[in-house]
Amino acid sequence: MSPKEHMIMSSANLPSASPAAGKPVEHQGKLKAVNLNFYYGAYKALHDISLEVQANKITALIGPSGCGKSTFLRTLNRICETIPKTRVEGQVLLDDEDVLRVDVTALRRRVGMVFQKSNPFPKSIFDNVAYGLKVNGFRGSLKDAVEHSLKRAALWEEVQDKLQKSAYALSGGQQQRLCIARALAVDPEVLLLDEPCSALDPIATAKIEDLLFTLKDQCTIVIVTHNMQQAARVADRTGFFLLGKLIEYNTTEIIFKNPTKQETEDYITGRFG
């Protein structure tokens, strides 16, 4: 049995995995935000965001620092709940199911995340990738599954001889791809990336962008970036955030070539931000 089949089986065994897991329907709304508001204490960080992420597409969220794009991303897998005194209003729907009704650990298994600063665990490369499988009660060959994930993240060639070495022995770009491999190991339906290349050089960035193209057949990708060229290169659809509001959301081509809003055009052409 291939590692992939293992994973599909294991996800079928988990009670809260959706029936559509593994075979999303093309180009449908996979993830939807409906009138989403977000508060840090009394401060309102997101204003009435409604946005539909299409399945098997790459969606980029751009905007100046502090515009709420990362905050928005963090509401999608409810990781925002780790910060005390925050509050969400409105809905996030995953396959038309309210994420607040889904068990949070099951939700995060279906909606993986890669963070701005690579955050490998202080463990070996192997244990880093195997971590998500272990905590989700994966039965089967960990070795095969780890190899499969590292190959999907285009890291296998570089690390196959040092799987037992500490993850901290890797370079910054490799660490970030390790974090992607770690997220892919549990076979998520959606992958959220929060400025994954902001600390990487152009070569490492190019590797990760290539990777995103190969991944989008298998999962839905949402990427936050403050690099507009990156959004233009990788994304099918792009949303522009400003001061906690979603100003414009459309295909990448329209956003970059023919935006309808003045603010979007100002930002794209570099007049501010």
Place this chain on the structure above:
Amino acid sequence: MTLRNRWRQSLSFFMLTLTGICAVVAVSLLFLILGDLFYNGWRSVDWDFFTKLPLPPGETGGGMANAIVGSIEIVLLATIMGLPVGFMAGVYLSEFGGKTFAFLVRYMADLLNGVPSIVIGIFVWIVVVRRYHFSAYAGGIALALILIPITARSTEQFMNAVPQTLREGALALGASKWKTIATVVVPAAYRGIATGMILGVARISGETAPLLFTSLNNQFWGAGLRDQTASLPVMIYSHAMSPYDDWHRQAWAAGLVLLIGVLFANVAARLILSRGIAVQK
């Protein structure tokens, strides 16, 4: 060079010298104590010291085997009782603590840390000894009360030093909060936590006052943990206060053995910590 500059430079030189002298005094105190103990004690640390019982006053020779074993018993009891409670409380403070209750627990732990150890001895005497008997158990309880707040606070601090991004990484993979703590946060902080624990145990193994009221002392092998039990710190106290030269000699030896044990634990703790928290900077 102007007068003003010269004044500045001489003041700077004077302050440097003053702080330097104070630093030397601070460090040399330890060496003075160590040297004194070695000078007076090393001749008496022989095989008999570790294997024989104390002799009645007037007779020369004998050892402190019962006090060495007793100390180990009492400290072990305190460790078994105190470390798990302190560790878990530290985990609570760092990972689960809300606002009011965590503040209260933290404040109480700091207060408990500052309570004179003799007060803790009297407390355990009232609560335990008066009802039952002087015993190793009572000594262990008294020392555990000192160990718990030390362990809780050091565990909390080292777990707080683990970056939030690591917790988020585990949570984002679908790990529950408890799994995240057990498999990521504690392993990342274990060196610091272990160091805090060793230093805590080293600290309680030298405590005398709480034991005077709880395990008391014993010139012979006690009848188990329910009986009054000899320990090195109390033995040092009783022997040093006695008018017999040979007992003084034994007290020096006991002090030396105790200090070497505590020093050894401290060095071990520093060695573990010097390898750093297992987290990338």
